[in-house]
Amino acid sequence: MLVAIGVPSVDALFRDVPKAAWRDEPFDLPPHQGELEVERALARLAAQNVPAGSVPSFLGAGAYRHHVPATVDHIIQRGEFMTSYTPYQPEVTQGTLQYLFEFQTQVALITGMDVANASMYDGASATAEAVMMANRVTRRSRAVLSGGLHPHYRETTETNARFAGVTIVAADPHPEADEDLAALIDDKTSCVVVQNPDFFGRIRDYSALAAAAHAKGALLVVVVSEIVSLGAITPPGEMGADIVAAEGQSIGNPLTFGGPHVGLFATRDKYVRQMPGRLVGQTVDADGRRGWVLTLSTREQHIRREKATSNICTNSGLCALAFTIHMSLLGEIGFTGLAEINHAHASLLAEKLESVPGVTVLNDSFFNEFTMALPKPAADVVEALVGHGVLAGVPVSRLYPDRPELKNLLLVAATETNTEADMDTFAAKLQEVLR
Amino acid sequence: MLVAIGVPSVDALFRDVPKAAWRDEPFDLPPHQGELEVERALARLAAQNVPAGSVPSFLGAGAYRHHVPATVDHIIQRGEFMTSYTPYQPEVTQGTLQYLFEFQTQVALITGMDVANASMYDGASATAEAVMMANRVTRRSRAVLSGGLHPHYRETTETNARFAGVTIVAADPHPEADEDLAALIDDKTSCVVVQNPDFFGRIRDYSALAAAAHAKGALLVVVVSEIVSLGAITPPGEMGADIVAAEGQSIGNPLTFGGPHVGLFATRDKYVRQMPGRLVGQTVDADGRRGWVLTLSTREQHIRREKATSNICTNSGLCALAFTIHMSLLGEIGFTGLAEINHAHASLLAEKLESVPGVTVLNDSFFNEFTMALPKPAADVVEALVGHGVLAGVPVSRLYPDRPELKNLLLVAATETNTEADMDTFAAKLQEVLR
Amino acid sequence: IEEPLLFERDSEGRCGVDLPAPPKAKNRLGTNARKGRIGLPGISEPEIVRHFTRLSQKNYAIDTGLYPLGSCTMKHNPRLNEKMARLAGFADIHPLQPVSTVQGALAVIDQLAHWLKVLTGMPAVAMSPAAGAHGELCGMMAIRAAHQAKGETRNKVLVAESAHGTNPATAAACGFTVEAVPANARGRVDLAALKAQLGPDVAAVMLTNPNTCGLFETEIREISDAVHAAGAYFYCDGANFNAIVGRVRPADLGVDVMHINLHKTFSTPHGGGGPGAGPVVLAAALAPFAPLPWVVHGKNGFEVLEKAEGAATQALGRLKGFHGQMGMFVRALAYMMSHGADGLRQVASDAVLNANYVLAGLKDDLTAPFEGPCMHEALFDDRFLKDTGVTTLDVAKALIDEGFHPMTMYFPLVVHGALLIEPTETESKATLDRFIGVLKALAAEAREGKVDKFRAAPTLTPRRRLDETSAARQPVLRWKPEEPARTAAE
């Protein structure tokens, strides 16, 4: 090959590199290893973690352990899906394009919205993008955030806002009091952002808030961090939401320590050209046959560069495929049935934990996660329960370390994967730890 | 659908079943369960086993723990391979046919034989079939078996022989003495069956025996139970073997408690029409393009029924695919390199174990497995070492319970998967147990 | 795109794996170290992934479409089963580990055996046979052993005319002589003929039920009674058990021994031709002869009997290495647990419903030799092709161009130019409707005399019809390097 190129050595091809920056010796890093050795080393690291499935485990707060059918992981590993690129050449990527079109339809159906994009990084970044989109739609730059918004979503939105010059008005988190967000909307407000069920697990009807926002020319953004809830509760679209930003991990995707997950993003038809992210659209080919293409790319950075709706170039393709497959397997009966089991498990768990002396469930309503007040700091209780082989939930203080009034609160989630025996173990050990 | 068929109920379709045999109620078995529950139940059973990879483990005796590259399992799970049938319709199964042709070629190359079939159930049943084939070729029915043949292979051959009316003359197993098999060959003998490396791990040159057999009109059958050895030792084809029967599990296939594994079967061109099992042959299609088909099916039961070369209808397709992929990945350098590492590991292990007081390695030569004489019953030592978290090897008494003279012998194998630390642990714990 | 053989690829000195360096250690191979090259090509991992991915794309499979091979039962293979079989606790255990370290594996064997015994009504099951035909071998050996134990020499086996070829081949492999039992005009065993054939020299009768015409043997009880009265055993080929599972127990039909193809009834994948698993259920009279090893309940949990002694004194010997097809056992058990007693009944009902729907949909366009209802598969003969110049084979190949795998052709032998269609329970009505529609259209085209189209088919496949005759006449069974002489000449 060197002869064909006409150079004496491969190094000669690097002649444009400044001598001072050229490194002739390998770096101070280990040499290559065989599969066997790499596998051994990584398995050793994996063994230093406690898999949620190996013990009774009740963590939620934006990431949920659901059962993923074996079919899902089987299909997403097919090389034709996994090792393909963004479908820029539609003639040879109709597979990717069709499933993304199916994904968009599923997301629109479950959220009750008109249209959805082909996925975002995750729920938090989707929320930040929703605020930016509301700014573009309304040509305003002040967003009101509910105190019930997941703290990571709020922080992500605040970070983006800070650098984009957007004003954020955020209500305080409170597990019991109802907040009056309508009062915070003024005529500079682009949107009000709420979560349902909220961070503390409460389920709310935001129809009145939607009306209040619309009256002031602002949009309502509804965030969903546990998408399975939409099998059981009124979807945002029916409450007047203009944008839905959600986390889709629960369907088809493992916890994986928080990533990669899959952001869902849906809106009304009329705002579609302000929507960020990839979009697949239906069209016909030269023979008149139905087919799919990436579309409305004039919104995107590779066409509009600094004028694009966002800088996002990637979606969460393979996670979206996992979502699509799992959702297809579930179908109407399965998705609503899954929601029903989740709620029943959580309700049963709440009942068992409420009977532990000193424990109060604060929620007037919940789906599969609720907030408990404990007689001592929740973080200490959780740590103590690790010693008893229970992953008890998420102390609110993990996400709000700076709010002492929340330090005794524990978020507890149950899904279809928790057995009644797990719940009994949790209740018994909690009682022991609180004694 | 019932309307189209014209019956009132599905049960009506079963009207030919005698009333007395018809069961209207479900059987006394558990009702259906969801994936989650089945997974939980089976994972619980799996957890009651000690995976060989979870502890220092040195078992061989016909099944070897090798590292299988992740690529292998990925590809064999592709639906187009896994959920396809025997390639009776070659136009739509060229994938299966081509890999089987590649498999046949690989097996022929490593054994040094002319031709191989598309696989058998396992090494033991392949050995039994080899004897039957030798009978057909020679029109004789007396087989001489070496005492170094794996006991399961011998028993399987004896069982088949008993019902087919074949006489078996089997030499006694002996870990040290050389047997004079040539002396057992008479002019009624169809074949003499030897193993290399033999059950005790010894490597032999069978060229002289081949000559002796051929002189009496008998065939030499060479059995290989650890196929990786052929990367390091003289292949049977170069010793004058007429038939090779082997176990291919070591390449591409996990232990899986002994099955499914994959039998390899190779012979000389001149005997091909007496060979049992499926065969893939090269041909051309209607457009003159090269392609592959199942061939020589006139040997088989679906054509010749009771006159067939064997009753075998299935091969071990997917295991053969795993073999083919792994062997392709290895190639010349990898296969011989793998053999080199295996031998080096076993040699190192032998050195370490020989230094334990009271332990003697009996082999004058070995590949990756050898026989040790212990000062007490090997089964007791192995059981004691389980308590120390070591799977120490296979006591010969497990396979020869009826031969007290072998009860202190332990078969020990090492592969590329055993670390030096594992070996040191083994040696230390052995010393402790023998103290 | 053409895919070359592995051996024809650019390969100079590559390797698709990365092995650690061997430790320094004495060479103890002795005097028989390998000399010279093997001749294996060296190819990189990316090229190998691509090679096999491309090969896979030349295959039809259940995952790509309907696979209506009668008697082969190509049903959906759930991925849960694959996942379970790969748990380290099943996939990474050595067959000769101390039994205390494999209690869960032995429990799988025991539980699967329990399901099989309850579903068949039989008291015992031999787990080690590696495939259906291997199970037949096991069953016929047990029969021979039982007769021998009684001091009887019976050398003849009666096999139904419609039987799978493995039945006579197996009987012959056990040293029996084989005699065919004719079928009657209703596609069932001719009872009178059978009775006439029975006698003191008959060791066993081998039948399939439902039989290979897809029909239930209506006189099955009369048959088994006659067999038993003659002192013979009744071997039932269990290949079609999926038609009656959960509904009918073979024991209640008088069956003495039956193999079960786990890859047919219980959905373990066919894998392009294996591996299979063929456990054999046995009546009480045959149970003592079951092959080794036996998994039994002992004081400290499960034990394994590996020698013909104690309870297993009469065991007929060993049929393969180790314990049988553990990987398949896990898959089959996962399938059974998923379906349960209720789901397995449903499997049989849906399989029979789907087959009868195909029969009803096609009986006016194709020709059905026997009256329905059928069981799990629908049989047609080639009378509908009479005088068209089109053969059963042509129809099968034309079906390929329509995107379907052909049905089983020319089997069973009892009808002329057989087309045997088994949809299985996992197909939807929409798929069956499309399949029926395509076959109707092909039948019409055959009647219209479009012989050329049929003869040319298939045309849309990676290869067109392949020359099987020349393949068998001059067998090329492996790749060989080109002759050096020729290379030099070029």
Added chain:
Amino acid sequence: IEEPLLFERDSEGRCGVDLPAPPKAKNRLGTNARKGRIGLPGISEPEIVRHFTRLSQKNYAIDTGLYPLGSCTMKHNPRLNEKMARLAGFADIHPLQPVSTVQGALAVIDQLAHWLKVLTGMPAVAMSPAAGAHGELCGMMAIRAAHQAKGETRNKVLVAESAHGTNPATAAACGFTVEAVPANARGRVDLAALKAQLGPDVAAVMLTNPNTCGLFETEIREISDAVHAAGAYFYCDGANFNAIVGRVRPADLGVDVMHINLHKTFSTPHGGGGPGAGPVVLAAALAPFAPLPWVVHGKNGFEVLEKAEGAATQALGRLKGFHGQMGMFVRALAYMMSHGADGLRQVASDAVLNANYVLAGLKDDLTAPFEGPCMHEALFDDRFLKDTGVTTLDVAKALIDEGFHPMTMYFPLVVHGALLIEPTETESKATLDRFIGVLKALAAEAREGKVDKFRAAPTLTPRRRLDETSAARQPVLRWKPEEPARTAAE
């Protein structure tokens, strides 16, 4: 074969999963329970496996052939990495588990960070960005935060003309105004122009190196010195890091901040458009502003800083939920460990060798706008198509019919009708030879005036050219049920 949408399938009341019955428990949903149907179809598991298997067969992928998309780096994705990412200890851990229960996960993050820091020579790395563009956002935010901390207001960012579109988009998303830096005749940044554009209002310069013409910026040190002298930071787009990994440390080129696409340089799969991962390495001046969370060494092992306090007081905030793309980290680390310091050097060498081989093979038939050697990708323009009536797009589509995925087209914008070819190091010479041969033949056909053939291409694909204009004009972005009125009328 046409594959209908999921929503168009026969589906009455089916379900592809089997869920356990919910326990009896009080309904505590409150007053907002869902009313009415969602409209999801119900389809059986076998049909779903078949649907997605068939869809997959309509895709081109690395596993099926060469994917020479310049700047996208489509290299082989080792299956070992997939296996490792699926270990329960990585895939089944919750991001908010007590840190004592996830020390191995934090060690993966720490080790991957170490590799990235050593390979780039940079002292810090932000791990959470979810993709390359997200990493750009992170980097530009850090630059803005650093200027703010110094009390400087610099609102302008200079971006090379040849930059990826994400660069200007990112700068704009951070509230910067964007100004393009022109390229010179050698395809590099015009140093004199850049110097003229630099000033006290410039916050940063964004360049890619090797740049998107596949060329190393020969004056890179002069550029970075000028940027630093002007008080600005040098953002390097790391999309092309694979060309120099193990050979050149960006720190030694004066880079202040660079994102790294783990799916390009470190082989995590592209997955049809994600998920990616875009860690950002930072110079000492920018390190304090790295986004949360930070993984740090503490007394009892690893700790996670999740708030802007202590060491992380200046952290710029949070960019996504939780800790970043753990699943991608495991894959990338497995890749790095497999290749080692030596193997990663080889990656760069082989990638550059392969690209130059393509350049040499095609430079007489296509037209190369700049002189070589190139780095990891070879750029051509459309001068060779002049007066043929054939366009870059036509060539790309014709390539599809020859079994190859097209190269990147019409990018970078600095040359007309660009064709940007990146073979990567994982392709064999044989594959490259075939690719070169096909492109040469196509160039010849274009010269011969076979315009019609080009315009018609592709013809061998599941779909021919698709109408993108009408798709954008009347967007149909989801399936909708047919109007009830129309259904009633039928």
